[in-house]
Amino acid sequence: MGKKISIDPITRLEGHGKINIFLNDEGGVENCYFQIPELRGFEKFVEGRPAEEVPQIVSRICGV
Amino acid sequence: MGKLKLASFWAAACGGCDVAILDIHEKIVDLSKVADIVFWPIATDFKYKDVEGYEDGYIDVCLFHGAIRNSENEYVAKLLRKKSKVMVAFGSCAMFGGIPGLANFKQRLDILNKVYVESPSTVNPEKVFPQTEYKVPEGELDLPEFYKDVKCLADVVDVDYYMPGCPPAAHQIWAVIQVIASGNLPPKGSVVGAENKSLCDTCKRVKTDRKVKKFVRPYQIKIDPEKCLLEQGLPCMGPVTRAGCGNQCTNANLPCRGCYGPLDGVIDQGAKYISALASVVDADNPEEADKIISQIVDPAGTFYRYGLPGSLLRRAK
Numbered sequence: 369m370g371k372k373i374s375i376d377p378i379t380r381l382e383g384h385g386k387i388n389i390f391l392n393d394e395g396g397v398e399n400c401y402f403q404i405p406e407l408r409g410f411e412k413f414v415e416g417r418p419a420e421e422v423p424q425i426v427s428r429i430c431g432v
Numbered sequence: 433m434g435k436l437k438l439a440s441f442w443a444a445a446c447g448g449c450d451v452a453i454l455d456i457h458e459k460i461v462d463l464s465k466v467a468d469i470v471f472w473p474i475a476t477d478f479k480y481k482d483v484e485g486y487e488d489g490y491i492d493v494c495l496f497h498g499a500i501r502n503s504e505n506e507y508v509a510k511l512l513r514k515k516s517k518v519m520v521a522f523g524s525c526a527m528f529g530g531i532p533g534l535a536n537f538k539q540r541l542d543i544l545n546k547v548y549v550e551s552p553s554t555v556n557p558e559k560v561f562p563q564t565e566y567k568v569p570e571g572e573l574d575l576p577e578f579y580k581d582v583k584c585l586a587d588v589v590d591v592d593y594y595m596p597g598c599p600p601a602a603h604q605i606w607a608v609i610q611v612i613a614s615g616n617l618p619p620k621g622s623v624v625g626a627e628n629k630s631l632c633d634t635c636k637r638v639k640t641d642r643k644v645k646k647f648v649r650p651y652q653i654k655i656d657p658e659k660c661l662l663e664q665g666l667p668c669m670g671p672v673t674r675a676g677c678g679n680q681c682t683n684a685n686l687p688c689r690g691c692y693g694p695l696d697g698v699i700d701q702g703a704k705y706i707s708a709l710a711s712v713v714d715a716d717n718p719e720e721a722d723k724i725i726s727q728i729v730d731p732a733g734t735f736y737r738y739g740l741p742g743s744l745l746r747r748a749k
Contacts, residue, residue, distance in 0.1 A: 372571055376480055379473045382447040384504070390570035399570045405504050407562070407578055408444055409543035411551050413534040418729045420650060424689070428531040431448020431599065432474065 370398055382432035436492045436613060438463075439471035439483075440522075441512060443505035444532040444582065445498030449523040450474040452599035453495070456606045466613045467492075471512075483511055491516040493612055495595075499525040499532045499741065500583040503564075504576035513589040518617070520624075524598040524691050526585040528742025531598065533582045536740045536747035537733065540580045582741045593618070595625040598691035598738060601677050626676030628696050631688050634675040639663065643714030647727035650686065661687045662712060667728050669737075671708040672701050691738045700744045702735035 370393050376386035384406040392398040410429055414422050440450060450472070454460065470491055471478045494516035500506050513519050524530040535543060544561050548554060566573045585591055595608060604625035611617070611624070618624060627634070639660040648665040655661070661668040661682060669690030670682065681688050694701040715721035728734060736743055 370570070377473050379477045379479075380475060382474070384442075388573060390568075399568070401568065401573055403573065403575060405576050406444065406502070407543075407547065408501060408532045409535045409538065409547060412538050412543040412546040415546075416537075416730060417534075417733050418649060421730075421733070425531055425534070428446045428448065428598070431446035432451055 370395075382430045435465075436467040437470045437490060438467040439469070439491045439494040439512060439516060440475075441471060441473065441494065441496055441498075441508060443496070443498030443509060443526070443585075444501035445523070445525050446531075447474055448599040449495075449497035449525075452523075452597075452602055453605055455602035456609075457602075459606055463609060467609075480508065480511070483508075483515055486515045488514050489517050493518045493520065495520050495522040496526050496585055497523040499529050500579070500585065500588050501532055501535075502576040502578050506583075506588050507576075509585060509589050518592045518612070519585075519589065520593045520595055521585040521591045522595050523600055524596055524693060524738045527594050527596050528584055528693055528739040529582050530691075530738050533739065533741040534733065534737070536582050538748075540578065544578070581747050584742045587741075592620050594621075594623045596623065596674060596692040597626070597677060598689075600625055601680075603678070604676055623674070623696065626674050626692055629675050630695060631670040631673045631675045631677070631679060631682070631692070635660075635670055635679060635682055637661065637682065644709075644712050644724065645714050646724065649729060655685050657685050667709075667731075667734055669701075669705060669735075672698070672704040689737055690735075693739055693742075701739050702732070702743055702745070705735045 370391040373389040374386060378385040378387060386403050386405060388401045390398045410426055414425055440453060442450060469476050471483050494512045496509065496512060496519060500509060521527045525532055548561050549556050549559050562575050564575055564577050608625045637660045638658055640663060642663045644665055646665050647667060650666060653664065656664060666687040668687035670688040672694060673688050673690045674692040674695050676692055690701060694704060698704050713721050713724050715724055
């Protein structure tokens with residue numbers, strides 16, 4: 369099993385993300401995974417809200 | 433005194449608080465004269481590992497935005513608490529849950545189903561949800577645990593100061609930074625960067641003691657820019673919301689949304705608002721009062737728009 373390099377968090381962008389890079393025994397990149405560790409669930413909690421509320425709520429998905 | 437060491441972090445947040453800090457514009461140069469940034473994911477490239485390597489108390493002030501939605505948010509909150517002399521719950525999400533706190537009206541499993549199975553843009557016939565641990569051919573991956581409830585920062589760590597707003601107003605942020613730099617810190621637990629009077633008290637709209645016979649939605653009337661919004665039948669949160677934002681919504685001819693939260697001594701902004709409404713509804717009997725109040729669409733979501741996790745209710749059943 370080779371080495372794992374974690375870049376956590378990735379920075380200078382909105383939101384949370386991390387990158388895991390797996391190296392093989394020769395030190396080359398075997399595989400690379402990009403993960404989004406965050407979820408807030410806007411898709412669900414806008415349900416039941418007045419329609420005119422939605423633009424003001426979803427503007428908080430990303431304030432950047 | 434040496435330069436301050438400053439950290440700013442987002443948990444379950446949108447980044448609007450970070451942008452509000454940048455909205456101090458050229459004063460950011462002045463900030464750099466008194467403070468060094470030691471962690472600020474939106475603007476600088478420090479990793480969690482860097483923070484883990486700091487001595488305890490290394491950071492002078494941490495501005496923590498965002499609610500606590502998952503185990504990573506809680507881990508970083510506890511890490512930053514340990515490494516920081518002063519912890520500020522910065523913005524409505526950290527203070528009382530904010531917009532992400534609306535998720536406490538829903539159930540955890542319903543949220544996951546909606547996002548990962550039912551949403552129109554998702555193809556997931558095997559109904560796979562994110563796993564906290566997952567084996568891939570090359571090794572293991574992990575993700576934070578998505579909690580049942582959204583929590584406030586003070587639910588997981590000791591908080592020194594609170595600064596409300598969605599986001600906090602830039603002029604208030606600058607004032608608070610100057611106070612921090614001066615070293616004249618207010619008593620622990622204080623709300624900073626806001627006033628202890630209601631938005632109503634700072635609103636220049638004309639109030640006439642007119643009672644409300646009918647509640648309306650903004651698109652149903654032509655809103656008079658001079659008159660009290662609540663008296664026009666719009667459920668304005670001004671009577672129960674802390675002033676300090678500069679009355680941005682009411683100046684834009686829209687009702688106060690309540691983002692600065694309750695005043696000192698009030699733990700439940702929504703309950704306080706129900707009490708305020710009771711005094712403005714013009715009804716001769718309980719049936720009529722019920723009829724008028726029923727015209728407010730989604731009262732729970734309106735009264736607890738920013739503060740359900742920090743309220744007495746904390747979440748819907």
